[in-house]
Amino acid sequence: MIEETEKFIERFRYKATKAVQVQSKIKQLDKVERLEVDEEDKSTINLRFPPSPRSGTVVVDAEGLTKKYGSLTVLNKIDFKISRGEKIAFVGRNGEGKTTLSRIIIGELDWVGNLKIGHNVKTGYFAQNQDVLLDESKTVLQTIDDIAKGDIRTKIRDMLGAFLFRGDDVEKKVKVLSGGERARLALVKLLLEPSNFLVLDEPTNHLDMRSKDILKQALIKYDGTLIVVSHDRDFLDGIVGKVYEFKHNKIKENIGGIYDFLRKKKIENLKDIERKDKAKNVSAQENVSSNKQKYLEKKEYDRNLRKLRKRLEESELIIEKIEAEIISVDKSFMESGNSSEAHEIDYKKYQDLKEQLNEEMNRWAQYSQEVEEFLQNNS
Ligand SMILES: Nc1ncnc2c1ncn2[C@@H]1O[C@H](COP(=O)(O)OP(=O)(O)O)[C@@H](O)[C@H]1O
Ligand SMILES: [Mg+2]
Structure with a gap:
């Protein structure tokens, strides 16, 4: 979570439209309690197995x-x-x-x-x-x-x-x-x-x-x-x-x-055993020449990467849209004078939008991680 948030902050630090989000993420990070792994503490539990007679060779x-x-x-x-x-x-x-x-x-x-x-x-x-x-x-x-x-x-x-x-x-x-x-x-x-x-x-x-x-x-x-x-x-x-x-x-x-x-x-890592085996099966079945295979793999790679990146960009657009709406609700709130009814409506809208924004940002973080993992796994 910390890593994702830091990535978000890094990425949008200089984007004016994201200033509010970046600030709130920075605050969020400040609040996270970080646990240090205590080296000394660990050594106090020096597990020694009870002695047991040796087995045969x-x-x-x-x-x-x-x-x-x-x-x-x-x-x-x-x-x-x-x-x-x-x-x-x-x-x-x-x-x-x-x-x-x-x-x-x-x-x-x-x-x-x-x-x-x-x-x-x-x-x-x-x-x-x-x-x-x-x-x-x-x-x-x-x-x-x-x-x-x-x-x-x-x-x-x-x-x-x-x-x-x-x-x-x-x-x-x-x-x-x-x-x-x-x-x-x-x-x-x-x-x-x-x-x-x-x-x-x-x-x-x-x-x-x-x-x-x-x-x-x-x-x-x-x-x-x-x-x-x-x-x-x-x-x-x-x-x-x-x-x-x-x-x-x-x-x-x-x-x-x-x-x-x-x-x-x-x-x-060990979870890749599964994927690797599947990929091999497919290629064996297709039995295509290795050049064609490589070409197809590259195409597949490009297509998958494009898909992941597109999703990420779409998510960014949605975030921008929600943020724009929040600004306009803010404005409407300021301009609605003393009408408490209007205030209430605006407040409700504001809450909804905030929630949507939060969800979309989580999605964004997830997507961006997937892009990164894809690049790592396929490099
Ligand atoms: N008691 C059982 N009766 C019938 N099939 C079983 C039983 N236990 C495991 N299996 C089957 O045997 C296979 C091997 O299972 P398991 O030894 O649990 O694999 P792993 O630990 O590698 O995941 C699986 O297909 C599983 O569904
Ligand atoms: Mg098992």
């Missing part, structure tokens, strides 16, 4: 692993081997089977083929959809108090705070918690229970920046084996050393961090 060994739901094949004869201490990201479009494989590995789903879990592997699992076994009758604080052992006991409230349970929240009973709150509580609990193999399915969905970072630091230090399903590039960066891409009922192993993977796929 091979943690998961799969050969010809197949999973079907009825007639739907999700995984088709996949092979992979996970060794102790490896940290692996599961990425790919929705519906490609990341959750399914996670649940197979932790023993929640059946499968066909070979799958061996190594000696002494102690698994902790965070489910994408939390209907985990939390005791409904306990409070948030009790839930954690009952399992935390050792040094971390002095930091229970800090930890809960870091995962967004503030003040009286910790006295809430589990049964009244929202889905997001349950997910966060389950995560704290998981981090405090001894395990040597963590399987986390989209753990960051309900976290804010700070709790995400605390989780990230904890996972970097974690010396067990880790699988993490996530679409969050910046979260994965620094944690994982291997990426499994789920696609067409198979998985493809990529050695290296998440940015190595993105570079290899020539995409900016």
Whole structure:
């Protein structure tokens, strides 16, 4: 929001007709409370995982692993081997089977083929959809108090705070918690229970920046084996050393961090996997020569950019029009003397126009961001 507003101010700073808007945006920005990320604060919650006996060298060994739901094949004869201490990201479009494989590995789903879990592997699992076994009758604080052992006991409230349970929240009973709150509580609990193999399915969905970072630091230090399903590039960066891409009922192993993977796929972020795949399918079907293809792509690019820019310009025209109307209502208000009826009408109109203006400016900000993203993604 701050960035968008600053852009607006920058763009219209020298446009006389926008003076009022620019002033009001500047005021709006002044009012925004800015939170500094407190480095020191973060270090006080130095999460250390409870010690857990080492597992065998091979943690998961799969050969010809197949999973079907009825007639739907999700995984088709996949092979992979996970060794102790490896940290692996599961990425790919929705519906490609990341959750399914996670649940197979932790023993929640059946499968066909070979799958061996190594000696002494102690698994902790965070489910994408939390209907985990939390005791409904306990409070948030009790839930954690009952399992935390050792040094971390002095930091229970800090930890809960870091995962967004503030003040009286910790006295809430589990049964009244929202889905997001349950997910966060389950995560704290998981981090405090001894395990040597963590399987986390989209753990960051309900976290804010700070709790995400605390989780990230904890996972970097974690010396067990880790699988993490996530679409969050910046979260994965620094944690994982291997990426499994789920696609067409198979998985493809990529050695290296998440940015190595993105570079290899020539995409900016993990959401682009979907778009990139679609684009490829279209071009394969059309099967046109590469020159013609390039020409068509360029044309398509120009057309899309033109469309986005046109929308932005139209929005600017609408803003100018509303502003002109506001000025004229203002004038009418001044000239209507003491007639309170006329004042009221003008005031109502004025309010309406202000509202319209606000909506259109939000739209404008959105459009201008889309143009920028388009240029970035296609450069
Ligand atoms: N219990 C189930 N019964 C039938 N189909 C399922 C079930 N669970 C998942 N699926 C289907 O299996 C596919 C893979 O789902 P999922 O493993 O959740 O993918 P991802 O986690 O990669 O988004 C999807 O097409 C999904 O609709
Ligand atoms: Mg999933």
